[in-house]
Amino acid sequence: MSKVFTITEGLENMGALRTGGQGSVYKGKRIGPIISAVKLLPTPIHSESKDDHNYRNFLNEVEKLRKVNEIPNPNVVKILNSGITESGSLPFIEMEFIEGPDLGELLKPPHEAIFTIKEVIKLADQLACALSHCHKVGVKHGDIKSNNIKFNIHSGNYVLLDFGLSVMSDEQRRSSMRHAGAIEFMAPEQSDGEILFQTDIYSYGVILFELLAGQVPFPLKDNGETARNTVMLSHLEKPVPDVLELRRENLPKSWSALQQEKEMQVPAWLLQIITKCLEKSPDNRYANGTELNEAIIENTISESNDGAANTIIALRLENEKLQQQLLTYQQADAVKKNRVHVSKPLFAGLVLLIIASITYGLFKTSPVKSNLSLPSKDTSALSQKKVSPDTIANKTKHAAAIDTAKKDTSKSAVTKPLSHKKKPLHKKKKFLGIFPI
Incomplete structure (x- = not known):
């Protein structure tokens, strides 16, 4: 654990959770047992004047993030605070700390490298709900990847994390993406530093592809510049591999023959959604998270030709119940947690x-x-x-x-x-x- 130091008044850094080209995430500690996750952005802001372009952009994007939390959503991490560090002049975003593994950890041993159909649909439903919630208030995430989706062990929900990239300027994004480690999840247009609502849709499609196939469409072989360029060119030009073929190849050996046969019966509508999300042109994808979420809802409540209708409907009711329970908890707990953040x-x-x-x-x-x-x-x-x-x-x-x-x-x-x-x-x-x- 790194040396404890103060990020800003009343917020101590308790050590790095992870580091990367787009900033580092630290565990933060406030008064008492309150633990948070603090994202430090890599580009310093030397002047807290609205005449400073970077500072003005930071304030504008943070204001959008504030709208995300006006109505708590159980599938979106809560933004607690933001500002500039006391030393180093680095902008930071403080978020709630979600206890549980991220998707990247759930796809590694001792877990299987592939999800069951039921769990894929559960995540597809909840992540689409999260994107719809963010896009309705104008927030584009821009960094959706396995490590930025956590499974909350207390609620049983999947939660979208880390909005650090969304508060960067276009120039800052272009610079950080050259060193980013998540190029496997990037949409074609991100090679130019551009982020659209459809950019999040593409990354969403990569996530679902990975859960079904056991690997991303275009894996990164090493961290060299050549390998990174190869992956980006694949996003731009190469057709997406057959997800069912890869799923059959990567089915866990621990599953029985009967279970393997059952798990190959992926609903046709789910495959169609993934295909549309992974279109090269943003215009051919779902326009935003709301349109995507509506497509998920329509298919999960309609009769299915794949024989999975009853399971899907029951799953959605279960998800809605979990979401309502967490929403009630968040609203009831809001005043108590906010008291910690009231200045002297x-x-x-x-x-x-x-x-x-x-x-x-x-x-x-x-x-x-x-x-x-x-x-x-x-x-x-x-x-x-x-x-x-x-x-x-x-x-x-x-x-x-x-x-x-x-x-x-x-x-x-x-x-x-x-x-x-x-x-x-x-x-x-x-x-x-x-x-x-």
Whole structure:
């Protein structure tokens, strides 16, 4: 583990999770047990002035990321914070830490290098949901690969991670892609540093191809420049290999003959979706994640000629239940987690606001309390006057009437201050952090 140092106020770096040409990801620690994943981008920003092109672009793209979290999605990592490091002037994005393996780890021993059809459809459904959610608010991920999709061991959902590339400028992206290690998942247009909604669709297709076939369409043989150029040219020019043929070759030997036969019955609609996602021209792919998600939904709820309809429908209901459970958890947990991110000045301001509200409530109720004492004074005055025995009965009746009025006044007065004090409690902010979670 690398030496602990502070990334920014209240956020310590607890060691690198992974490094790469497009930035490094560190484990971050805030107050108490709060652990996060912090992406440091490789290009420094030396001026925090809106006149600086890189800084202005960073702010604009971060604002888009903020919209991603306005409505929590169980298949998209939550963005907690962003800023510039205290030393080194590197922009960073702080995200929730997802506990569980990524797809790259799930495809390596002791796991099988291939997924069952049921699990492929589950991931296809949830990743399409994630892309639809992001694209609706104008966010293009640009770096979808096996290592950026994690299986959440607590919810059973797949989660899309690492939006670091999405906040880079076109020039920064072109520079980082020359050294990126995920060229096997890059769309043809990314060779020019371009990122479209259809770019994410292409990478989505590569993911599904890898899960079904046990390998990506165009594997990288080594990290040399020649091998990298060969893979990129293959994305640009070569036809996509037959996914079913590769699946048959790579079926796990541990599977029985019956299971192998069953696992070769890949639904035709799933193969068609993969083929469309991997079109060379962006115009021939799904336009965005929403269109892709609609295609997945349409096929998973319709009757299938592949004999898998009932399994697919049941799986989708299971996925929706898991998503709703996590969504409820995220919304209920949002306020508690955001309290950690409230700055000291903001916290002090909130304390002052609460004190002012209580003080205002006390002053507001004081006239009512004064009114409660008036009948008592009147009664005391009556008892001090000299009265004749003939009027005692009348005075007694009068005092009883005043006492009854006093009780009625007391009841109404108690009700009013309580209702008045409750109002500020219903005006709490929905979230307190820099980003809604």
